[in-house]
Amino acid sequence: MLWLALHLPLLSLEAFCATLPAADTDADTDADTDAGTARPVVLLVEHRVHSANPAAVACGIRPGMKRATALALAAELLPAEASPARDAAALQAVAHAALAFTPSVTLHDTQTVLLEVQASLRLFGGLAALHRRLAAALAPLGHRVQIAAAPTALGAALLAQWFPTPSGRSDPAALVTGPHATDTTVLQALLDAAPVALLGPGRVHGETLQGMGLHRLSDLRVLPRGGLARRFGAELLDELDRALGRQPDLRRWVLLPARFDSRLELFARADSSEQVLHGARVLLARLVAWAQARHARVGAFTLRMRHERQRQAMLPATELQVALAEPSLDPAHLQLLLRERLARVVLAAPTLELQLQCSHLVAGAAPNGELFPTQASEAEGLARLLERLRARLGDEQVQRLVAVADHRPERASRAVPAQGEGVAAPRTAAVGSSTAAMGAGALPLHRPVWLLPDPLPLVERDTLPLLQGRPLQLLSGPERIETGWWDGEPTARDYFIAQAEDNSLVWVWRARLPEAAGEVHWFLQGRFA
Amino acid sequence: MPSLRGPAPETLHPALWRAHQLGRPGAAVLASGYPELDAQLPGGGWPAGVLTELLLPHPGIGELRLLAPVLAALQQQQRCVMCFDPPAAPCAWALRALGLDLQRLVVVQARRGLKSRARALLPAADVLWALEQALKSGHVGAVLAWLPARLPADALRRLQLAAQLHAGPAFLLRDAQLRSQPSAAPLRLLLASAGPDLLRLTLLKRRGPPPAQPLVLALPAVLSASALARALQPAVPVEAAAATAALLAAARWASTR
Numbered sequence: 001m002l003w004l005a006l007h008l009p010l011l012s013l014e015a016f017c018a019t020l021p022a023a024d025t026d027a028d029t030d031a032d033t034d035a036g037t038a039r040p041v042v043l044l045v046e047h048r049v050h051s052a053n054p055a056a057v058a059c060g061i062r063p064g065m066k067r068a069t070a071l072a073l074a075a076e077l078l079p080a081e082a083s084p085a086r087d088a089a090a091l092q093a094v095a096h097a098a099l100a101f102t103p104s105v106t107l108h109d110t111q112t113v114l115l116e117v118q119a120s121l122r123l124f125g126g127l128a129a130l131h132r133r134l135a136a137a138l139a140p141l142g143h144r145v146q147i148a149a150a151p152t153a154l155g156a157a158l159l160a161q162w163f164p165t166p167s168g169r170s171d172p173a174a175l176v177t178g179p180h181a182t183d184t185t186v187l188q189a190l191l192d193a194a195p196v197a198l199l200g201p202g203r204v205h206g207e208t209l210q211g212m213g214l215h216r217l218s219d220l221r222v223l224p225r226g227g228l229a230r231r232f233g234a235e236l237l238d239e240l241d242r243a244l245g246r247q248p249d250l251r252r253w254v255l256l257p258a259r260f261d262s263r264l265e266l267f268a269r270a271d272s273s274e275q276v277l278h279g280a281r282v283l284l285a286r287l288v289a290w291a292q293a294r295h296a297r298v299g300a301f302t303l304r305m306r307h308e309r310q311r312q313a314m315l316p317a318t319e320l321q322v323a324l325a326e327p328s329l330d331p332a333h334l335q336l337l338l339r340e341r342l343a344r345v346v347l348a349a350p351t352l353e354l355q356l357q358c359s360h361l362v363a364g365a366a367p368n369g370e371l372f373p374t375q376a377s378e379a380e381g382l383a384r385l386l387e388r389l390r391a392r393l394g395d396e397q398v399q400r401l402v403a404v405a406d407h408r409p410e411r412a413s414r415a416v417p418a419q420g421e422g423v424a425a426p427r428t429a430a431v432g433s434s435t436a437a438m439g440a441g442a443l444p445l446h447r448p449v450w451l452l453p454d455p456l457p458l459v460e461r462d463t464l465p466l467l468q469g470r471p472l473q474l475l476s477g478p479e480r481i482e483t484g485w486w487d488g489e490p491t492a493r494d495y496f497i498a499q500a501e502d503n504s505l506v507w508v509w510r511a512r513l514p515e516a517a518g519e520v521h522w523f524l525q526g527r528f529a
Numbered sequence: 530m531p532s533l534r535g536p537a538p539e540t541l542h543p544a545l546w547r548a549h550q551l552g553r554p555g556a557a558v559l560a561s562g563y564p565e566l567d568a569q570l571p572g573g574g575w576p577a578g579v580l581t582e583l584l585l586p587h588p589g590i591g592e593l594r595l596l597a598p599v600l601a602a603l604q605q606q607q608r609c610v611m612c613f614d615p616p617a618a619p620c621a622w623a624l625r626a627l628g629l630d631l632q633r634l635v636v637v638q639a640r641r642g643l644k645s646r647a648r649a650l651l652p653a654a655d656v657l658w659a660l661e662q663a664l665k666s667g668h669v670g671a672v673l674a675w676l677p678a679r680l681p682a683d684a685l686r687r688l689q690l691a692a693q694l695h696a697g698p699a700f701l702l703r704d705a706q707l708r709s710q711p712s713a714a715p716l717r718l719l720l721a722s723a724g725p726d727l728l729r730l731t732l733l734k735r736r737g738p739p740p741a742q743p744l745v746l747a748l749p750a751v752l753s754a755s756a757l758a759r760a761l762q763p764a765v766p767v768e769a770a771a772a773t774a775a776l777l778a779a780a781r782w783a784s785t786r
Contacts (some may be wrong), residue, residue, distance in 0.1 A: 295562040375607060381668035382609055389637060389659050397638045401631050403621035413621035418635050445626050445751045449593045450617040463777055474776055475725070476756035496776070497752065499760055504590045505751055526620065527589025528751050 002118040003153045006162035007146040009276040011111050012043050013053050015090035015142050019267040022278040040074040043082040093286040097137045097256045099293035106251040108157045137176040146176035155187045164199050165221040181417050184245045191220035201236040247327040267349035273342040274514035276351055280510055283356035284300050288331050296361040297327035303356055308348035326383040327362035340391035403427045407483045408491050448507045448526035463524035465508055472498035552736030562598025563746050571736040575599055575698040580689050580714035584705040587614040590722040594748040600671055603626040608670025611635045614656050616675055653677050657684055664691040671697045677711050678704050685713040725760040726750050
């Protein structure tokens with residue numbers, strides 16, 4: 001058995017900083033930089049500092065200080081309440097990202113996720129490759145992660161929480177790889193140098209152990225077990241035994257929920273769609289992690305924005321449903337679609353909380369990326385382009401033309417909304433399929449390419465229609481179209497091809513039976529292009 | 530002596546050309562389907578990966594009949610053709626008669642789109658954005674766009690940069706009044722109707738010497754032979770009225786039966 005432990009030392013700070021508006025973070029920040037920013041941030045529990053980000057530590061703030069002391073040390077401090085629910089949601093997202101690699105994932109405490117990867121090593125090509133893929137999967141979530149590997153679960157968790165960094169300085173990289181203990185003897189040798197405070201009961205009895213001169217776990221190992229059990233209780237020995245594999249360690253596996261539902265309460269109310277989008281970025285990263293764990297792609301998702309209470313009454317939450325024509329797992333693509341949809345929505349009031357829900361997944365992995373463009377990848381790329389255009393312009397504005405077998409020109413051609421999957425479909429034997437070569441058996445060019453949406457009435461002078469004040473010269477016709485008596489729109493028209501003053505060809509018609517005796521109306525229907 | 534002069538400059542690099550020669554475009558060219566036009570275009574066809582500007586007095590003088598061969602050839606190669614903001618509703622049967630495949634044609638109506646906030650600032654914002662997305666994606670075979678007359682100063686420059694990622698020709702069809710305004714497109718043509726089923730092309734800008742006289746192309750015929758003969762009659766109003774009166778009389782006689 002090989003257990004990987006993912007320890008997130010700054011989880012609460014990072015989960016809180018995800019709720020901050022974008023203006024507070026650095027201009028070039030990606031979420032991999034250390035939690036918070038240049039601005040000092042502390043999390044308070046019962047008015048005492050619980051955790052502080054590196055900028056606050058540099059100002060001299062330590063855990064356990066009072067709130068007033070911390071504010072006195074750093075003028076622009078941002079104090080916030082610690083929220084276990086927010087941290088649990090962030091940890092769940094990391095667990096979901098880990099579920100894409102193995103079905104055996106469990107939570108150790110509020111900051112550690114354990115994976116059992118022995119069965120997956122061969123699939124992913126070894127431990128180093130697995131580390132790289134884990135780093136890539138966890139990068140969008142924006143946490144600093146310390147990884148260690150050991151044959152037991154608790155041993156890996158202890159190693160990940162503490163391992164000696166060679167330089168002694170914290171590594172600025174987002175994923176720090178710790179030691180890999182290949183078997184229990186190596187694990188024991190590594191843990192021997194760890195401080196006693198690493199174990200839970202060790203922290204509880206910390207002063208007594210210090211007074212006895214027991215500083216390292218190696219000191220505990222050489223003492224008689226009976227004496228240790230009598231003085232400090234059975235929990236200390238139990239934890240040591242579980243870490244070194246002498247006793248079984250039962251865990252409860254993390255189960256993947258069937259529906260995705262995640263909330264993010266924004267620290268400052270969001271007044272613009274850019275700020276809403278910044279908050280939604282974190283939720284989209286969690287959605288992608290969950291979908292990857294389900295080995296499926298996102299088909300549709302809903303963003304619900306809860307607004308500030310207005311003077312009169314509570315406003316209902318604004319719901320934005322985004323449906324994808326082509327299911328995808330690309331967070332950049334989902335963000336772009338959400339951005340375009342948000343640009344069209346008017347927010348009634350500032351947004352306080354975001355909730356992202358998804359229950360529509362399409363099973364199956366994404367098609368492999370291709371080095372050279374093939375027809376399948378071209379079709380998929382085209383479908384994505386049409387989806388982006390539809391997101392911004394509206395579903396009805398991206399159209400495909402359909403030829404209808406009707407003699408009336410305004411009905412002979414119809415524009416239908418283009419769906420992504422039909423564009424690359426092979427041409428079936430359609431009615432009246434024309435050959436591609438010009439003039440080699442193609443249909444005659446008796447129809448104009450440009451049809452006006454409504455026929456333009458023309459003035460008549462000397463039995464000739466006038467276009468822009470100049471008489472038209474009728475060249476060809478009449479072509480009589482008389483149809484439509486069965487569906488309530490009978491048309492009886494004589495069509496002529498006419499030449500305008502500048503030698504362009506137009507298509508005009510007049511009614512076969514004038515409405516009143518002696519009254520003739522000419523209309524312009526289209527132009528030949 | 531020829532041996533002392535060294536190699537001719539135009540053979541050193543494909544981007545070099547002399548003033549009396551036609552330049553060679555960097556990317557591929559596609560045959561336009563009209564040999565006399567291919568002889569005048571640098572590279573022997575419509576250039577791919579750059580903007581080509583066609584200036585028309587008004588839509589409907591034969592521009593689609595001019596472009597139909599190259600669009601049909603691209604659709605034969607399983608590529609898609611996209612039209613942005615056409616001036617009127619295209620007739621599906623007419624496009625089919627020109628040899629185009631309706632399954633591989635997408636029409637984007639950006640002008641009548643939903644109002645976004647950017648649209649209030651600039652009416653052409655939506656169509657420029659959509660055009661840029663289509664050019665940058667690289668999955669579209671050819672692009673035809675009808676742009677409004679007033680554009681931001683660097684819009685064409687941006688489109689030219691985006692067209693470098695595009696694998697086919699990009700045609701911008703604009704009004705002929707803009708012939709005196711500078712444009713970033715390397716190839717500009719002025720189109721006018723020279724007669725029934727005839728198109729007069731003036732090459733305003735190309736990589737090469739300005740052509741001596743405009744080119745007159747014969748387009749695929751819309752008119753039948755008798756209609757063409759009627760059109761070529763000298764335009765004396767009395768004669769024309771007599772011919773059309775004959776047509777109308779025939780129509781009236783047929784309608785009263």
